[in-house]
Amino acid sequence: MQYLYSEKAGEPQLELSGDSHRYLFKVRRHRAGELIYLRNLKDQVLYHYRIEAIDRKRALLLLEEQRVYRLEAEKYLHLGWCLVDPKSIEKVLPSLNEMGVGKITFIYCERSQKSFRPDFKRMEKILLNSSQQCGRSVMMELEEIESLELFLERYPEAWMLNFSDKHIGGHKEEIKTALIGPEGGFSEHERTLVVPERVAGLNTHLILRSESAACALAGKILL
Secondary structure (H helix, E strand, O other): OOOEEOOOEOEOEEEEOHHHHHHHHHHOOOOOOOEEEEEOOOOOEEEEEEEEEEOOOOEEEEEEEEEEOOOOOOOOOEEEEEOOOHHHHHHHHHHHHHHOOOEEEEEOOOOOOOOOOOOHHHHHHHHHHHHHHHOOOOOOEEEEEOOHHHHHHHOOOOEEEOOOOOEHHHHOOOOOEEEEOOOOOOOHHHHOOOOHHHEEEOOOOOOOOHHHHHHHHHHHHHO
8 A cells, every 4th residue: 555545634633443444553554653644636745644543443643744746647548438337347447547547438329238327436436445556646537428429529639449450559649538439339320420530449350348448548558
């Protein structure tokens, strides 16, 4: 763990209880007098707290020092992801977070199952846990949009990941926003919504699952 998340990080004195208390003192075995790092993920500040006192259910922390310390990807990537089974998304969400994806917009594309609904509260918890482990200093943004047409109205610069002789790797500096299709890919109509000049593929003839494509694309552009 690189730091502990607390929305109150930055206050001169903090009291920890519940899951945070159990993790720090039963799993990590921290002791009174030790220093630990906290972030609130609203600013770029890393807060150093000293553990002043511990009892069975609570711990008192005192702020010792703070410093601005940015830890994020050198490049920005926004994924427009046609919605698939949220369970599949949740499995790869920590990996996308560790690679530094800045934002994911979930889109209800023509081949997305309409019964799927992203659980943003659950995803936020996954992202918080992942960020504490990888050290990321800014939370990934999440949103949803009702159709690909509406997404492209808002983000007209988006590229589309699809089968193409043009490979993503050759355009990584240009791509800031990229579209990933659902299981079964984009519909014929949806493929016409992005100009051919902004359609590119991965260097493989194999069929990737949507979540595999998301990780592969993020790795190509960000790492």
